[in-house]
Amino acid sequence: MKSLTWRTLTSAAVAVAFLAACSSTDEPDFAELGPIDEQVSPRVQWSTNLGHGSDEFFSRLSPTYADGIIYAADRHGRVSAVNAENGRRMWQTDLSPDKPFSLTSVFRKGPPARLSGGITLANGVLYVGTENGQMYALDAATGDINWEVNVPGEVVSAPAYGEGFLIAHLGNGLLYAMDASNGEERWRHEEEVPTLSLRGTSSPAIASGGVIMGSNNGRAAVLILESGQIAWDERITAPSGSTDLQRMVDIDATPVVRGDTLYLLSFNGELVALQLRSGDVLWRRDYQGYRTPQVTASRIYLTNSRSHVLELDRINGNERWRNNALYGRSLTEVAIHGNYLISADRFGVVHWLDRESGRLVGRHELRKDGIQVAPLVVDDKVIIQTNKGRLIALSI
Template structure:
């Protein structure tokens, strides 16, 4: 089924409320659903729900699996811990009693707490045991990216262009690294990543940055994209992808920029390839997987950046971040389908509809010890398993 899409830019909303224009609606058409002969059909183990999910708002409100619980949240403020074996609700917390909490970005679990931010500029820490509120902190700027917890800090990349570190015990602010935000940016931010005492994140000015976690000291910045063109839209260079760390190297990609491999310590580029994307990367250790701004799937060699394969059959289907589940690469789309891809060839292996038609998938499934969990935009949650031998 062909379907006209309202699109801003790179399949997301941009900060000035541009929700697309008539010319884009006339020319950008979602590819029809590919015809796939599925080699397997994942089995549903249990089904649950989380309020109304994120609906059709921009929100990458991804669940997480930790402490033998699956933590999920809705945009309006409902947070739950689910038993991964049965789907039973272990505890539930409503953070939106007085007004919608506008939770966004995703759930992070560490230090016996879960951390989650909101578009209202609030950060919450809840106990993983019973969901009780440990602390709540107001900060400047929307929190659209998943928090990072490390070195006894909770770090948040805000829409105002600041990386802020809070004490994980109290929520008190420890340091703030600010950068200038262009007049026009994509609706989204890079979730920070960390290793060996360093934190790494993408900026809306087209740069990748590194800092020391304990001191909040900026170490280096590396340009991923350079503004070009005559209009502000043409000159967008946001780096919204979360940096991906493999060994001593870091990988990221930007809009109107490049897919880049850099040395962690120095920030020196190892190789660069011209791809434009606002989604996170995935890897199986030897390959990187990219979803471009046109929703083309690309497989790239980690060592050289050489393109190994490309799949264009999901163009403009508003794909989720890619993820690796078992032996396969998986993406969800805006009509609620999961697409299973052969990691070596880029060919389709299986396809399935999750929930009702048009109940889209905004975030990638998460892997469990004995299956995976997928959540739809409307808040339907399913634990599924790939059949043995598939």
């Protein structure tokens, strides 16, 4: 029972606990907002209600976009297609179980589907998984269910699609490969899961005929997509420290491939650049986090465990600038929008940073509606999904 209790810790709670343990008693747990040199004036263009949101649970249900439509979901089970121009709902599919009939059932929302892993969009199909161990494929044009299957574990991160395969990294450490057309199992790969780890798993990545995964025990591996055989398996970071919390080395951030280089970030470990085909380490830098870095042709933009935002040189990992003015606010990954970086926090504030200098140049507050997932840039708009189930388009 101990293992189950530890595994129910959320990533956000663990991060906050880690920060509190490392901070001095006279330092506040999070940064208060101060004055900024405002160069960006965001405004709400439209707002749409998706459903019940994520409640108090940690969620990675990020919206996605294609061909003028935003696809988003809430934890309870509603998957929606929304017109990106005006916020009007085009269709909505409810994946939650039917609630038992009673005289009062009409006033209750019924049991949740516990959507948690997704949304992944590929070839006109939406893929989303649940903590109940189910995977769904929906027609992106209509919301109709193409297929649904049971999988042998919780789906707590977005699955990856490539070459007709759908790959899910399950909460029990299993890497599970399915036929994307019908959900049938193709192969599975097991890994050891430590007793104490973050609530979540790294989404896999697919590149060059291989499946790239980061594990909760600090290892990274590339498996052959067609068969699931291991191409290489390397320890990225080793546990260290005197407490179980300090020895957590989860790779919860999605592996990022740029050219022939693979970038991996671990919670209490490092940011590592490796050769994709061999796993040889090119460089290591002492940065920790569980948010996926943004990697461009020449730069890496990183939100670390302390909610510092950093710009690094992609070739050698050298730090170019750091903004620590938002420490402890549980910042999301950054999104790139022209000359700006955009991140949001658990207090419902969206922040704009200048890409060249890292200075804060804009903010927008969303009435204390917390945000866990990264902003989505759609043309001239920034799309925000809040914990309470609102989808909001901001423009500047």
